[in-house]
Amino acid sequence: MLLPIDFDARNFWADSDYATKKHTEAPPTDELIVRVETDLGYRLPAFYVALMRTRNGGIPHKTCFPTTEATSWADDHVAITSISGIGYEKPYALCGSLGSQFMLEEWGYPAIGVVVCDCPSAGHDLIMLDYRACGPEGEPAVVHVDQESDYRVTYLAPDFETFIRGLAEESTFEQ
Template sequence: MELHFFKDFDFTNFWNESTYSQRDYIEEFPDDKLITSIEEELGYKLPASYIELMRIQNGGLVDKDSFPTTIGTSWAEDHIAITGIMGIGREKTYSICGELGSQFMIEEWGYPNDGVYICDCPSAGHDMILLDYSKCGKSGEPEVVHVDQEYEYKKTFLAKDFETFIKGLKTDED
């Protein structure tokens, strides 16, 4: 597969290959038909960079799990943390259309319906990472934001797009 977005990115030590990741996150690689049906179900066009990453590995826990911030959140003063990236699918618990996926967070937890929730966080649902379409429309290029349920669903800007978000993830030690 020819890469358009992650050509210069080293995925060494990026994914966490645990049995938990296999069981609850990693989906089969998405084909065009599945991607179209997921986009129709969610009502948003998924970013090409997200689709490309999911064709490398479709979801999973990550070892590069921290993203620096300039303002504090309920998690930390200088970063947010993620547990995993939700894959494109419906089968696994933590897929964007899975049991605890994007729609669940909107319908059951009251998260803003401004896009697609793509990463869960170590807080067990008290904060999430959102592909935020509120500025670009349902088929534009969404920003990536942290949504903090503990602070009345406050959004903290993280990255201008999904590729920038992935490339900005660091390990806790970094």
């Protein structure tokens, strides 16, 4: 899948030395994608894979997603600090040392899917692809999971593309 023509991937990502050092891997090959999916046990969404082919992990310009219910972060939104890349090399990549499996095994997050975004709380909440309704081969919903509230799951979007397109500037929300 290619990204839809109305999605501007060139202006999606923010440049930073930190993102390059901790998040951004080389563009994923088809073989790497299959290996990561096999290790995680889930098929990654086509839009996510297409986005990672533009830059494989990093920090987007828009980092907030509106919610209809309060979370531990805010009454009306959640915030992310990065999107995990497909790979093993960088710490925050899906299969990196601080990636999805680490968050499930070491932090006790529920085994409902794949951790795909960090939040500003440094591990106390995060964004996951939720495969409970669709199974490991389906199109997962996107949820916020809050460790501080007994791993409360808050639905955000029906799919990854909707989540990404719904990201907004932090200034959109009152502080």
